[in-house]
Amino acid sequence: MKKILVTGGTGFLGSNVVELLRNKGFDVHSCSRREGIDIRNYSQFKEFVDKIKPELVVHCAAHVGGIAYNALHPVEVFEDNVNIGLNVVRACNESGINKLINIMPNCTYPGHLEEYEESKFWDGAIHDSVLLCLLPEKPEIQAHTSGVSEHVRPKGSF
Numbered sequence: 001m002k003k004i005l006v007t008g009g010t011g012f013l014g015s016n017v018v019e020l021l022r023n024k025g026f027d028v029h030s031c032s033r034r035e036g037i038d039i040r041n042y043s044q045f046k047e048f049v050d051k052i053k054p055e056l057v058v059h060c061a062a063h064v065g066g067i068a069y070n071a072l073h074p075v076e077v078f079e080d081n082v083n084i085g086l087n088v089v090r091a092c093n094e095s096g097i098n099k100l101i102n103i104m105p106n107c108t109y110p111g112h113l114e115e116y117e118e119s120k121f122w123d124g125a126i127h128d129s130v131l132l133c134l135l136p137e138k139p140e141i142q143a144h145t146s147g148v149s150e151h152v153r154p155k156g157s158f
């Protein structure tokens, strides 16, 4: 039976992924802070990964908030998600796990879309709120970066 690790398996997305995979008969494990693992702590996370030895990691863990929350805590959200993302990729690499599904936030889709379709992923710039959260007090940088945002997609969750 395939062993799968779902990071953030206690969250909104992760708990649904866990349920779906368990119903399909996979041996599913989760990790999150409430389960005793903080992915920002690399050695703690790596030790857990090496104990479980998953064949596949579905990465759903993230520091998540709405637009207002992100605008209030841009540095903490950015820093946590960069560290979480890097630690997941590093642990997979160092533990020889070559299957990783990295969940993207839906704000990586073009801002003007009302319905998200994969075929439309590159059909426009990301929503202005993403830049607002990252650079709330730098309108001149926002204006500059929005010009290139058609070609840039954030990899973590902002």
Ligand SMILES: NC(=O)c1ccc[n+]([C@@H]2O[C@H](COP(=O)([O-])OP(=O)(O)OC[C@H]3O[C@@H](n4cnc5c(N)ncnc54)[C@H](OP(=O)(O)O)[C@@H]3O)[C@@H](O)[C@H]2O)c1
Binding pocket: 007, 008, 009, 010, 011, 012, 013, 014, 031, 032, 033, 034, 035, 037, 038, 039, 040, 060, 061, 062, 063, 064, 084, 103, 104, 105, 106, 156, 157
């Ligand atoms: N919800 C949606 O409709 C949706 C749609 C598209 C994409 N996404 C993306 O899916 C991902 C998860 O979103 P969500 O809505 O499921 O968020 P959520 O409900 O807040 O779940 C986040 C999960 O990550 C865990 N987590 C947070 N910080 C952690 C840390 N330092 N170490 C270990 N675990 C940590 C949380 O558990 P603890 O707090 O116990 O650590 C929780 O299990 C995000 O990247 C989001 O952008 C979500």
